[in-house]
Amino acid sequence: MAKSDLVRIKYLIEDLWQWKKPVRIMEVCGSHTMVIGKYGIRSLLPPSIELISGPGCPVCVTPASFIDALLTLKNVTIATFGDLIRVPGINGTLEQARAAGLDVRIVYSPLEALKIASTRETVFAGIGFETTIPGIAHTLLEAQRLKLHNFSVLPAFKTIPPALKALLSTDNIAIDGFILPGHVSVITGSAAYQFLVDDFHTGGVIAGFEPITLLQTIKDIISQLKRGIPMIENAYKEVVSIQGNIPAQNIIRKVLQPEDAYWRGLGKIPASGLGIKEEFAQFNAIRKYDLQITETEMPSGCRCGDVLKGFIKPPQCPLFATTCHPAHPLGPCMVSSEGSCAAYYKYER
């Protein structure tokens, strides 16, 4: 890191230490959670500034029934992003199922799943937010163009703005400002968050992923609170525009449509998911294999929902680091390395 950056970081931290009134700032995105942990940013902040981790880890909020639906499939290859394989369903994980003989393959791009489908019946585990959804929608268009018959996607796509709306509509929620996601906002554009100010009088700053940017973002949020004027600011202008990535939005609209979705820990949120449109039904694994994704009970004692809502910090959950840890995650937040509990376990325990 350049010396000038280190000096700036020092000044930013000194500046933040001037702030005495307790505030709670939520970083929505799991990748921000990871950067905060990786750089030990919490340890640099004054006790008055509390960072809480939001619902922006796609793996964490995927319901158990999604995993269980995949586990019922027979004689197919399941292609999935890596961090999904240790997510527990009620009936186990994909990693355990793989050891018992299910053909589960980790891919880095949904297009890799199409390659697998050239030789065998393949189901892609379709999870993710605005960031990954356009790539998967594009893959569905490719599958249609190639007239593939042995490829389908099990959809559990989710979008961030409806989740934030549901979160702020919760009773007693106390979030003073948001560190808004960087990658998601590249697609949605900054205008997608204006409702936070208009409907909930809460501001936020769209941030990139450098530690210095995050510290600056926290300072910007504090400045908003000082002024008492919430607003949506964009500190990631290099890649985030007001309207977002229109071609990507068009691809999403062409292939997918809004529907209610189940979020692990948060429950059913209206119009917060994206389902596969009727004209692509042949690629919809729900239809092809008659699967169901429903809300499932959380493991007894698990307080992931309260963690996702920012009511408690991970160590306040009675299961944290006792019966729930990365080797045996009970709740969704422990599963992914970017889940709030896993990040706490790894970096701040």
Add this chain to the structure above:
Amino acid sequence: MKDEIITLAHGSGARLTQQLIAEIFAPHFHLPALTDSVAIGHNLVVTTDAHVVKPIFFPGGDIGKLSVTGTVNDIAVSGAQPLYLLATFIIEEGFPISDLKKIVASMQEAALEAGVKIIAGDTKVVEKHNAEGIYITTTGIGTLPLDLHLGTDKIKNGDLIIVNGNIGDHTIAIINARNELDLQPPPRSDCAPLNGLIACMLPAADLHFMRDATRGGVATILNEVFEDNGLGIIIDEASLPISAATLAVSNLLGLEPLYMANEGVIVTFAAADTTGLIPAMKKHRYGKNAALIGKVTSDVKGVFLRTTIGSLRPLPMLHSDPLPRIC
């Protein structure tokens, strides 16, 4: 064990592998210490290592080269001179003889470079689909100078922690080759026999302990050292030798180079007053990027990383392989 079946995570080299050894193997075998190699008799050192890698040919190496260098390095980090190897092949029916020829030639080349002889072996062929391609197990034998003892018990407060080269390159090369990420130029594995380098290091400094940072990576070794002797460790993030390509891909996939498997990286603990070691290492072809990455210290209890922005965060042992992240 809580999991009733073996999963890939049990082979990751992290906590679950340790558990497997401690709970399943150790009660029935005579395992004096969980080190890379074990001394028998006056000065003999032996080790054995099974090699399974997909794809079997990758930029910078192949399963044959790996099967030689992996075992040579396990012997060499004890300070011993590797001399002989025994090789066992498990081959799937239908495997191309032309590929086997390439693999064996590659083993010969690596053995020649390392100065070891492959003196015996065994071959088994299994039915199609009962194995994937080829697996190679090699057993190594070496001799240890009588006056040399390296071990975690020799590590002291203030010891310097040094690596010989860039970390993470092997893992990135494999990920790229396995998943056809199509990175250009393709990243190369660091797979190399390190006994030559180690022979240059031994006379250059008062070395206390060495280990090759394969599965689990540098961070896992540091944690094993801490668990062995209880001495704290602080690693300086800014000093870590990591290639720009490896760093970029790691960031993209959400993986940490410190936890990545290497095939040509050794972590060395040397006395606090060591001066000539890094210059000596830099003279060797496998030590060009040698760097002081941290120190043993009583300031902390555990393994910690001083981040590039100056904060201190734990660098714990992982339970199993880190998974690539979705975004």
